[in-house]
Every structure is written in structure tokens, then in C-alpha cells.
Amino acid sequence: MTKKLLEVKNLRTYFHTFKGTVKAVDDVSFWVDEGEILAIVGESGGGKSVTGFSVIRLIEEPGRIESGEILFEGKDLMGLSESQMNRVRGKDISMIFQDPMTSLNPVYTIGQQIEETLILHTDLSPKERKAASIELLRSVGISNPESRLKAYPHQFSGGMRQRVIIAIALAADPKLIIADEPTTALDVTIQAQILRLMAELVRGKGRSLILVTHDLAVVSEMADRINVMYCGKVVESGPTRDVIDRSAHPYTKGLIGSIPDLERDKNRLETIKGIVPNMFDLPKGCKFAPRCTRAKEICHVQEPEVINMSQSHQVACHFPFREEVL
Amino acid sequence: MFRFIVKRLIQLVLVLFVVSLIVFVFTSVMGNPVYLMVRENATEAEIQAVVQYLGLDKPLPVQYGIFLKNALHGNFGKSYMYHLPALGLIMERFPATLEIVVVALLLSASLGIPLGVLSGAYPKSKFSQGVMAFSIAGISMPSFWIGMVMIFFFSLYLGVLPVSGRGDVGTILGINTSLATVNGWQHIILPSITLALGNVATIIRLTRSGMQENMRQDYVRFARAKGVPRRKVLFGHALKNTLIPVVTIFGLQMGSLIAFTTITETIFAWPGMGKLLIDAINIAARPIIAAYILFVAVMFVFINFIVDILYVFIDPRIDLQ
Numbered sequence: 001m002t003k004k005l006l007e008v009k010n011l012r013t014y015f016h017t018f019k020g021t022v023k024a025v026d027d028v029s030f031w032v033d034e035g036e037i038l039a040i041v042g043e044s045g046g047g048k049s050v051t052g053f054s055v056i057r058l059i060e061e062p063g064r065i066e067s068g069e070i071l072f073e074g075k076d077l078m079g080l081s082e083s084q085m086n087r088v089r090g091k092d093i094s095m096i097f098q099d100p101m102t103s104l105n106p107v108y109t110i111g112q113q114i115e116e117t118l119i120l121h122t123d124l125s126p127k128e129r130k131a132a133s134i135e136l137l138r139s140v141g142i143s144n145p146e147s148r149l150k151a152y153p154h155q156f157s158g159g160m161r162q163r164v165i166i167a168i169a170l171a172a173d174p175k176l177i178i179a180d181e182p183t184t185a186l187d188v189t190i191q192a193q194i195l196r197l198m199a200e201l202v203r204g205k206g207r208s209l210i211l212v213t214h215d216l217a218v219v220s221e222m223a224d225r226i227n228v229m230y231c232g233k234v235v236e237s238g239p240t241r242d243v244i245d246r247s248a249h250p251y252t253k254g255l256i257g258s259i260p261d262l263e264r265d266k267n268r269l270e271t272i273k274g275i276v277p278n279m280f281d282l283p284k285g286c287k288f289a290p291r292c293t294r295a296k297e298i299c300h301v302q303e304p305e306v307i308n309m310s311q312s313h314q315v316a317c318h319f320p321f322r323e324e325v326l
Numbered sequence: 327m328f329r330f331i332v333k334r335l336i337q338l339v340l341v342l343f344v345v346s347l348i349v350f351v352f353t354s355v356m357g358n359p360v361y362l363m364v365r366e367n368a369t370e371a372e373i374q375a376v377v378q379y380l381g382l383d384k385p386l387p388v389q390y391g392i393f394l395k396n397a398l399h400g401n402f403g404k405s406y407m408y409h410l411p412a413l414g415l416i417m418e419r420f421p422a423t424l425e426i427v428v429v430a431l432l433l434s435a436s437l438g439i440p441l442g443v444l445s446g447a448y449p450k451s452k453f454s455q456g457v458m459a460f461s462i463a464g465i466s467m468p469s470f471w472i473g474m475v476m477i478f479f480f481s482l483y484l485g486v487l488p489v490s491g492r493g494d495v496g497t498i499l500g501i502n503t504s505l506a507t508v509n510g511w512q513h514i515i516l517p518s519i520t521l522a523l524g525n526v527a528t529i530i531r532l533t534r535s536g537m538q539e540n541m542r543q544d545y546v547r548f549a550r551a552k553g554v555p556r557r558k559v560l561f562g563h564a565l566k567n568t569l570i571p572v573v574t575i576f577g578l579q580m581g582s583l584i585a586f587t588t589i590t591e592t593i594f595a596w597p598g599m600g601k602l603l604i605d606a607i608n609i610a611a612r613p614i615i616a617a618y619i620l621f622v623a624v625m626f627v628f629i630n631f632i633v634d635i636l637y638v639f640i641d642p643r644i645d646l647q
Contacts, residue, residue: 058550061450083555090553097551102544107566107641117552152642168552 004071005208006055006093006176007031011068013047013054022279024050024063026232032176037202037209039223039240041216041255045276047232048212049098052178055210056089072176091121094169096179096198100161100186104153110137111149114168121172136167140197159190163197170201177202178210183218195222217259220244225312228252231277231287238313248309248320250292286318294319334634338627345623346397346616350390353612397620403613412613416599416621422492423591423598425503427583429514430521435576438526439565442533446568447541447560449534457530464527473520473593480516488513490595517594521587525579532575536568543567569640577633585622 013025025047032038040048054065057077070077077088089095097103104113114133118124124132130149137145140163153161162182169177179198183191199222202209213219219226219240226243228236228251236249247253254272274291277283283290289299296319304318360376377383381392396403402412445454481489493513496506504510540546541564549563550556588600595601599618606614637644 056551058547060547086553086555088553089551095548095551097544097548099544103548105545105549105563105567106643108563109642116549116554120553154643165548 002033002035004031005034005036005073006210007069007071008051008055009069009071011051011054011070012066013050013059013063014066015063017062020280023232023282024279025054028068028229028232028234030227030234030237032208032210033224034175034208035203035206036224037199037211037222038225038227039211039213039219040227040229041213041219042229043214043255043276045231045279046229048214048229049180051229052095052180052210052212055178056093056095057085058089058095087121090117090174091172092174093176093178094172094174096162096165096169096177096182098181098184100158100165103165104161106153108152109149110151110153110156110164114149114164114171117168117171132171136171137164139170139201140164140167142167158186159194162186162190162194166194166198166201173205174207176208176210178212180212181214182211183215184213191218216244216255228255231279231282233287233316235288235317236315238309242310242313246309246313246321248313248315248322249288249317250294250321251288253321254291286316330634334627334631338624341623341627342620345620346394347390349616349619350393353616354386354389393616397616402617402620412611412617413621415602415614416617419597419599419602421503422596423584423587423600425505426514426517426521426590426596426598427580427587429505429518430525430583431576431580433518433522434525434529434579437522438529439533439572441526442530442572443537443560443565443568445530446534446537447564449538454534458534461527461530464523465531467523469520469524470589470593472523473516473590476516476520477593487516490593492597517590517596520590520593521583525583528575528579529572532572533565533568536571537564540564540567566640570637570644573633573636573640577629581622581626581629584625 008031009029011025011028012023015022015024028047028051030038030040040051042048050059050063053059054068055070055077057065057070059065065078068078072088072092077085080088104110108116111130111133114136115129118129118132122129122132133149134145137148142148142160142163153164156164166182177198182198183194186194195218198209198211201207211219211223223240225239226237227234228243228249230251236243236247236252243252244256247256251272254270257270258272260269272291273293277287277290283300285301286292286295286299286304289295292299299318302318304316306314306316307320309315309320309322360373360380360382364372364376374383381389384392400413404411441457445451445457448454477489480487491513492510493504494507494509495502495504496510497503498506504514537560543564546559546564549559554563584599586600587596587598588604590596591598591600592604602614603618605611606618
């Protein structure tokens, strides 16, 4: 029986702006097992990143975590003070950001930035820290790590920087890593490399990963389970194969349909009709109803309950696709 | 690095040449020192003697040549009034000015930067709004007025600090300075605060806007995600990226404080360079004015040189070439 490493219950993160309140994350619950890769997918503005940042409580003004529990190894992170939280960040849970070009501080060397994490979260001596930094750089595939320690971020390419960021995220050997669209800003040719590297490192050490992405193709290869998010809600969740092969929510179907497929001879790429609604003015009932081909009257009025498709496969839809329909 | 220094030296020579030309032309057309030096009812012969003594009978280009030649030897001529070498007079007054300027700069850096960092990091707090109000007041109040108010309040009303003058002078490492005595410090406080006030305000505002910009950057967030404590995020990651414009302005402020403390020195009767300049202008003492301006020009080039080198230590992306 695997143990739950992280369990998020009824998380609500709202942004209070001049124009009104944005419910970026609205009553979201999910969990991550030890050694598991969980993917959170959805379109831009669906609340995926905010969910990731909420877990380590890095929500900046005007955002606020309104309510919810974030249980990490059974301990509620919401109850920790800021300085207690700083001992969790980077040590127990670390994060990899979307844009490697801006995530590293331009005025510190690579070595200093790796070492900073080691100073904060380990008891290593200066000599051991240097050795550990070199080892970390080597593990993420950077050649000549000794000489790279003194280099500055601007001397590195985007792919190399993301490798450095992964090295920093792994430095204190955290139990959970949250990767927020780690490959979106990289060249296509490098994306696969970086993802494979991350998966290897995480699996090799038996650590857990939350992979936030909009790329279902990537996810289907790597993840154990998938959460599909739309407008701040989890609309479908379950094991990867269930969600991909037996998707129940029309939104998930749409996402899968819009993956380009070079082998099939299609003239046009399928898309999901319409755009993500204005977050200040969300539709009543099911948030996806205005774009949904299967929507009936009830969808515009009443928010769908979460229903079990199987023991591990949940969907929030009034009219989910059932096996027999296929 | 070596090429950079050579380039800077060439630049210095060029700047000095241009400044010397301007100085010479302006001082030549500005007032006639002869009438200030001779008796009121001097005879034509006496006037001629003085003109010849000062070398004013020769054509302007020749005068400029002589001026340049002497200047290169550090000789700007003798002060008409004191009959002492001009440069020597300036150098004699320089430490006094440097004292109040250094104290003023230390004040503005040690107050301005932390206040700017905090008010930039928490722009909505009451503290930050208070700091901003203070800085607007600091920028908009003229220093001579503040100086006089402080003299009135601290010296005349409370009677805790001296009204004016330099006070006792002691020696540190062979340099005569009033920083060595308690009495000297008492005299330094008010003029330094007067000088610093406007600068503190500028530095607060500059640091604050830089911090607001940098706090939004990903690397600040990433540092926080690493578990870096708030204080280190502010004064390490964010501040170091904010420093370039602050150091630039700081250098310029240092230059202009040393060069133009005239008002403050006049109010506090501080025997520094600024006071000397004002006196020299009143009596049209060309050698002193010329030496002063060239001295200031050299100083500005030198300070900027230091600032440029500091850039490289702050931001590795800046290349001196």
C-alpha cells in the first residue's frame, strides 16, 4: 500500500483585484503518493500554476489562500509560520519554474545559487558543499561542472539553465518536486531531454513529482495519474491510462483531440470551440458548458457533482462519456 | 582591465583640456583683478606694473599657453589676495569639505538604502507611506533653509550643538581632521545632515522603485521557493540587482557634494573648499577659480572611473570593454 505524501483538501486560492475576485483555485482536492508522478493539465488560466504555488504557499498579493488544508506527511502546512515554511521550501518540497531565462539571479554565480540551498538545508562543510554542487551539476548532464560553478547564468543557454534549476531543486533531496511547465519555454528538441532527465532523477530516488503542464502528449508518457483542471476546478482525475484512453469529461476529450498527430492524415487540427471564459465573470453551472457540445439545460444551471467512473477515476460532469458509448 | 584604464586616462586628458580652455576663456573675460589689487588712486605706471606682474599684457593665446604649462606643473598662480599658491589653498581646505561630505554620504547610504529596500518590498504599508512622505519633504525643502532651521532649533533653542565653525582638529594617520575629536563631531553633525537630507530622499526613491521592479522578478520568487528567508531575499537577491542605478547616482552625488557644498559651508561658516570658492568669486581671484574648476573636473572623472569599476563587481553581465 503506497503512502500519501501530500494531500490537498478543499483548497481555495482567490485573487482580489480592483476588477473583482478571481477564483483561480476553487475547492480543489487531490493527493500525491510517495514515488508518484502526478500531472496537472489544462489550458492557460485554468489555475494549474496557482495550485502548484499554493502548495508551498508562495501566493503573492493580491492573491490569498482562502481556505483548505495542505497536508504534507500528515502535517498541515497552512498552520506553519513563515519561517517554519522556509524550512519546508527547498528542503521537503522544491519547485521548478516555467522560464529558465528569468528564474536564476543574474548577479550570482551558478555555484553560489546551488550552494545557497545547501547552506540553508544541509549541515555540509564548505568543502563538502562544493563537491555536492559539482556532483549535482554532473547528475543533470552539465559537462565540466568544476569550471561551471564560477559561471553566471547569462553564460548558459536556456536548456542548460533549466538543468541548473533542476539541480538546485534537487540539491537538498526534497521529497516532492513541483515543476511548473518546466519545458514550455524551451526548444522542442530539448523539451523531451529535460523531461526524461526529470523523470529519471525523480524515479531513481523514489521521489514524487507534480508536473504542471498543458501538454497532454508529454503527460501520457510520464505521469502515473492526471488531474485535468478547468477554470479553477478539477474536472477529471484518475490514472493516466484511464484519463487518456477512457476520458469521461468532454473537456479532456477536447484536449486529447487537439494533440497534433503526424501519422494520421488530418487536414485540420481539431480544437475546442471558444476560449477560456473571463475569470471575473464565470458562467453559472458547469464552467465548461458554453464550450461543450454535449451541454444540456441543466449544465447551464447546476454545477455537476463529482462522480466515480471507477474506484480511482473521477469526473465532474452531468453527462460523462461512458465505456459503452465508445 | 588594463585597456579600460588606459582608455579612461586618455578620456581624462581630453576632458581636462576642454575644461581648461573653457575655464581660461571665462576667467579672462570675467572682472579685472588689477583694479582690486592696486590703490584706489593708482597711477598709470603702477597699474601697468601690476598688469605685467600678472602677465595680462600678453595676447590671449600666449596667456593660455602659459596657463596650461603652469597648470601641468600644478601651478595655477598665486592667489591675488592671499599671495599663496592657488592649488595649495584648495588642498588645504579639501579635508574639511571631505569630512562633512563623507559623513553626509555615509548617512544617506545607511539610511537611504535600507529604507528604500523596505518601502519597496512593502509598498502598501503605513511605514512605506511615511517614508515616502518624508522623502518628498526631503527633496522639496531647500538645504539652506533646513540648515538655518536646524541651527535655530539645536544650537540656539536647545543649545546642544555648536552654531557654526569646524571645531577642534585632531590627527588620524597623520591627517588633520575633526573626525578625531568629540568637539569636531559635534560641529560636523548639523552640516552633514543638511547635506545628506536631499540625497537620502533621492536614494530612498531610487532604491524603492528598483526594488518594486525586482520583487516581481522570477528569480526572487525562485529564491523564496528555495526557502531563502525574507530578509536575505530582500537585501541579497533583490537589492544586488537594484544597486546599479543607486551606485551611479551615489557617485554623482559624491562629486557634486564635494564640489558644491558652497551653500552649506557658507551657512555653517565651515572652512572648506566651497567657502573658498565663494570668497574667490567675490574678489575675482582667477587662479583659485581656475584651479578649483579643474580640480573638480579631475575629481568627477576619477569618481566615475571608480563607479564603472564597481559596476563590474555588482553585475557580471557588464563588460568594461
